Amino acid sequence: MLEITELAKRYGDVLALDGCSLRVPSGHLVGLLGPNGAGKTTVMRALFGLVQPDAGTIRWRGRPISASTWQRFGYMPEERGLYPAMRVATQIAYFGQLSGMSARDATAAASRWMGRLGLAGRAGSRIDRLSHGNQQRVQLAVALVHDPDLLVLDEPFAGLDPIAVDALAELLHELCAAGTTVLFSSHQLDLVENLCEDVVILDKGRVVLAGLLSELRAAAPRRRLDVTLASDAGERWWERWTPSLPGVEVIEGDARQVRLTTSRCTDLEKVLAEATSAGEVARFGFGPPSLSEIFREAVGS
């Protein structure tokens, strides 16, 4: 279990972390989400002592973090970095050794991870001769080579194509199943919606929402409602009937469809009846809000 309590960090006038508290249970895959500048990278850097927090504590398995716990952590920073002229296998093994592995173990682990990440034929290549995608894989191998207990990935999905996103998500789930605790960050809330179940949402240095996504959705005060007509009904066709319905708010719409949010107690049959008065309803979709809608709701914007 990773426990971060009341972490605070100020850079001059900027409050990067403002009493941020979160926990990552062992063997869980947790997404640390939030817009750019929310403080995600600062939290992650603080985990490795790369940032000295002004206040707050970080505990791993009940103890304050130290040099020996860092040896069991793996980190992929947002700013990727490798030695450009070093060979793939040597580089991965070198970082393994820096994390306390013997030369023999590190070399074996490097080739194991190269095989698993599809770098098998690249052992002798210089990093700067690799494609962008393969460089990302080496970066991941460097974070994983010593089989860390806690894996911290800063924006691991940024810049990946959909297939690579799926492959990485699958790998992270496998690691969790094998007992690794994984914390990753993303500013693209909707991208990770289907990738992890546990989320912590950060905004302006504070945790605004945390928990299981399904529970967050279930607990969300508002529902999403999509109404689509069979034919065009003119500009702002919904304004003829929505104002009379209590608890209904308009998000966006065009000549044919509209997205609304409703409160839990809104009478849906009444909404459908009103919509039908505007034209033939082709689709009436009701569901839980998306992650970004939950986020907007939580930060009140």
Add this chain to the structure above:
Amino acid sequence: MNGDVRALVLVARREVATRMRGTAFRVSTLLLLACTVAGIAIPAALIGHPRSFTVAVTAQAPPGAATMASADAKAAGLKLTIEAAGSRAAAARLVEQGTVTAAVAAGGETIWKSRPDSTLQPVLNAAIQQAVITQRATALGLPPAAAARLLAPVRVTATQLHADTRQAGRIIVAEVGMILLYVAITFYGSFVLTGVVEEKSTRVVEVLLSRVRPDALLGGKIIGIGLAGLAQFLAVAATATVTLLVTRPSGLPPGTYTAIPMLVAWFVLGYAFYSMLYGSLGALASRTEDAQAAAGPVIVVLVAIYVAASIAVGNVGSAWVTMLSMLPPSAPIFMPLRTSLSDVPAWQVAVAVLLTLAGVYALFRAGGRLYRNAVLRTGARLHVTEAWHGEAVRSSVQP
């Protein structure tokens, strides 16, 4: 092994491997070694004197001249081979062909191809004189044994009351040493500089610092590059010693051989001092383009010391030279310069070494702080004061 020490060793080993495998290192080593051999052997061959000669002696030459020439040559450390020639014409032909260096003919005549050899000529002259005078003494009735005793060579020695500090040979040794030290310290110091900046500019430093402490990273880099540099420096020093021993150039000043280990020792101290400066100032830059600007102060100091040292060669007795040879920034260049030009009291060398070591320690503390504070800051080049008051990476336990 302690985690930090283990990390330091790993970092140092990577640096040694990277440098030694690099083309720049291999090419520069070969070039340096070639320059060392050529720099010693070519002048030795051009201005040095041959130590072994063949001389033709005609039948008409003063009797005994050949024997005496051989004996005199042996006493002077030369190897002389005598070749008998039938006539003066035959001897002259041998000289003309270059088979022999000179020929001795009748009546005290010596024959040379052009200019007489300055080493061989006095030997031959003395032998001929001795032979002719022995002949005359015998003719006057003196028994040969008495004549030999009378004409036994007189050993004349010269005693210098004051050692000549401006001796040309010593100045050359001192200047070559000074240039070598300056170049080596700048060269390997720049490796530390570019190494630090490269890790920052490629952002690999954040991956590294999530595993090792900044002190181990900087220390390992300095030690690793230093070991590679020392290996190269030792190779040059060993090659220079062997070449000197083989070619034995004339006019080699006393103390040349002790100057070489002295240079190696001062290279280690000077490198330790300046590489800390290069490394910690390098951390202020985030891009390769900024590296030289960040290291500007070190470069200025080194150049100023080099220029001052060039002036010091002609003023080695001055108080300011004595002073600068004992103070840290200049001692690594000035002290070896002084020791190869004059006799320096041992206590002064000791003071220079101790003060330089103290300087290395002070830089290790201050430079280490700059490095820790600056190494993760990217963007525009940092000012020293900004980094000094900045936030350190992994330097203390979190609150």
